[in-house]
Amino acid sequence: MNHETQLSPRPLHHLAEAPCRVLTAAQLREHGVSAAETAVRCRAGGPWRQLLPGVFLLHPGPPTSEERLHAVLLYAARGPLPCTAAGVPAQPTAGDPQRPVYADVMVTGLAALTLHGFTTSPGLPALEEIDVLVERGRRLRSAGCARIVRAAGLPAAEAVTGLPVAPVPRALADAVAGLSDAGTVQRLLTEAVRGGYCEPSAVVRELAGAGLLGRPCVVDAVDLLLAEGRARAEDRLYRMVREHGLPDPVWNVDLRLPGGPRLGGVDAYWPQQAVALELDTRAPRPGGRPDDGSPCSELARRREHLERLGVTVVHISPRKLRESLDQQATVVRTALMAAADRDPAASVLVLPR
CATH class of the missing domain: 3.40.960 (Endonuclease; Chain A)
Structure with a gap:
């Protein structure tokens, strides 16, 4: 046996059988798949599809909601991500469930609210675009199903189903920024409070920071939100006195x-x-100027x-x-x-x- 013989690239069947079959061009190169071979596989009728610039789906059918989420995060993340032996981005483990998977990027907007469990936000398959939050200085454009949302500073992401997701107040502000229907805005804000996801003051701070409090579709919804939040806080106060x-x-x-x-x-x-x-x-x-106490x-x-x-x-x-x-x-x-x-x-x- 000639010990100087080049080892052949790893066969590709393991990629097609991976749970999440979405990889970047850089990750494919790690598996010995050249750009030319990737292009051939993505031709019409081929076994792969290009979902976003530099991001590929390793099967011919439509992507699942999970695959779309991974695709937009891969597209927006800084640099290639480490792969497991199965060729997919490393996921959080039971021993380290909060380990970040994607650096400096997170799902936000309506998709994030759906992941948090909101019933008033559309299901993931119904969303043509998925909002992804990145730092303001990034040179990155929206493409395909990935809609880039920029922020001067990123909040701490929350891990939901192994994905980095914006906290509810930030996700609400990014969702409201793209909405014009007052009823939809009111339903989302009301569920945030009634569902116990966050306090009204946190939502209003995010809306104020995004310059959204003056929008006609937001004004009445915020008044109802604050009234709802106070009523719920008073109920808890009565319960505290009674139960303790x-x-x-x-x-x-x-x-x-x-x-x-x-x-x-x-x-x-x-x-x-x-x-x-x-x-x-x-x-x-x-x-008004926020009261800082x-x-x-x-x-x-x-x-x-x-x-x-x-x-x-x-x-x-x-x-x-x-x-x-x-x-x-x-x-x-x-x-x-x-x-x-x-x-x-x-x-x-x-x-x-």
Whole structure:
């Protein structure tokens, strides 16, 4: 046997039998398939198809939804990806399920919402284009079923079925950017809150960052979204008091100094302990500057004023109520117990709001 004899390229049947039969030209070259041979196989009636520039489907039929997703990610990803022995991009494993597969790229828009489990977004086969999020400086054009969406900074991708997918707020903003029907926008935003995918404030921040809050199809939908989010947060707050055995407060009241100015409204107040609870459901609005909770903000000024009067203010976000109800109940209980060790608070009138 001549030990200097060149080994022949790996036979190609293993590629045709791989679970996801989508590869780039660079990956095919790793398997000894030249550009000329690839072109021959992609001729009319041939066994392969070119899905996107430099991305090939290794069977003659139409691509599955999974293959289309891999194709747009391969097209937009930076550089070739490592292949497994079966010739497909390496997938997350049970031991490392969050291992990134595609660098600096993720599915976004309606396709991402469908992957997250939204029922109001179209099924993947119905989408002519799949939005893929990349950094703004990339020199890359939309092509075929891949629609390039650019961002100054990419959010942390979430792994869904082994694919990098934009978080729900970002995916919603990218989806809304391509929609003009107010009903569709409202259904998507409503499901985001009712389905527990995210908080309204996170969605509105993304819409504001994308300059979408002033669109006619978005304005009313955002108002309904914020109202829905507040209602759900209030329901969780009632449940927290009930299920964790906290004393019953007076709900949704205004605080006022006797004969003096209004101190502001609070969502719950325990008069005997002088403890007030506020839900933060604020969100940026068109033409306004987002409130970052700085000492100059109205919320911070009101809180400082109440605390100078001896009223303890517990500040809770809807997200905290959703993700850690037990912990928030402990925070409130601690504030109520600590009242015995404080100086008596100033006399405050409690009025219905």
